[in-house]
Amino acid sequence: MTDRPPDQPGWASPNPPAGSDGWIPDLTVPSDPTRGYGAPPITVGAPRRRRRWLVVLLSVLAFILACLGVGTALFVTRTLPPYNGAHDFLNDVNHGNTDAATGRLCSNDTSDPTTALQNVDDTLSNGKTISVNPFGVDRSGNTATVGYTVTSNDGSTHTFHLTVVDEGGSWKACP
Numbered sequence: 001m002t003d004r005p006p007d008q009p010g011w012a013s014p015n016p017p018a019g020s021d022g023w024i025p026d027l028t029v030p031s032d033p034t035r036g037y038g039a040p041p042i043t044v045g046a047p048r049r050r051r052r053w054l055v056v057l058l059s060v061l062a063f064i065l066a067c068l069g070v071g072t073a074l075f076v077t078r079t080l081p082p083y084n085g086a087h088d089f090l091n092d093v094n095h096g097n098t099d100a101a102t103g104r105l106c107s108n109d110t111s112d113p114t115t116a117l118q119n120v121d122d123t124l125s126n127g128k129t130i131s132v133n134p135f136g137v138d139r140s141g142n143t144a145t146v147g148y149t150v151t152s153n154d155g156s157t158h159t160f161h162l163t164v165v166d167e168g169g170s171w172k173a174c175p
Contacts, residue, residue, distance in 0.1 A: 079137045082144035085164045085171025087132045090148060093120050094130055106165045106174040120175045123160045126152050142166040 085104065092101035102113045109116035124130065129151045136147030142165060149159050163174045 078139055079134060082139055082146055082164045082171050083132060083134045083137050086146035086148065086162050086173060089173040090120070090130055090132060090162070093117060094124050104173055106167060106172040108174055116175050124150055128153050
């Protein structure tokens with residue numbers, strides 16, 4: 001039948017062995033997938049840990065930005081108005097604009113504005129520069145104390161405090 005010798009090693013017999021109906025492969029799927037036959041079942045698990053750091057980082061950044069937003073809002077609404085009132089008053093006194101400075105005095109000092117302005121002007125005498133510190137505002141309700149520094153012509157610095165009061169939405173100086 002064939003042109004090769006029947007006992008050659010490595011070659012299969014061309015005919016099925018005697019006494020069998022022939023070889024038929026088993027193509028049935030096992031009923032239990034955990035027995036190890038076939039591909040393992042697909043399972044959906046928790047997300048990979050490699051991206052957890054990104055979630056943590058973004059959460060921390062969002063928290064920091066929220067704190068910055070709240071801090072800025074509090075600074076603008078609580079600290080900036082007394083600072084502006086003190087800054088404008090001190091600039092008016094320093095530049096000799098007594099009419100504008102008198103208009104920025106609180107109701108307690110309007111009866112004798114000359115004495116009130118003289119008290120502040122004495123702190124500014126021999127002053128080369130005046131700097132009002134926005135972080136030197138200590139507010140309690142409708143009253144605030146604002147720190148300001150006067151640098152003299154000789155280079156020495158002196159720090160003073162000015163009390164300002166909220167009167168009808170406008171912060172007025174009470175020296």
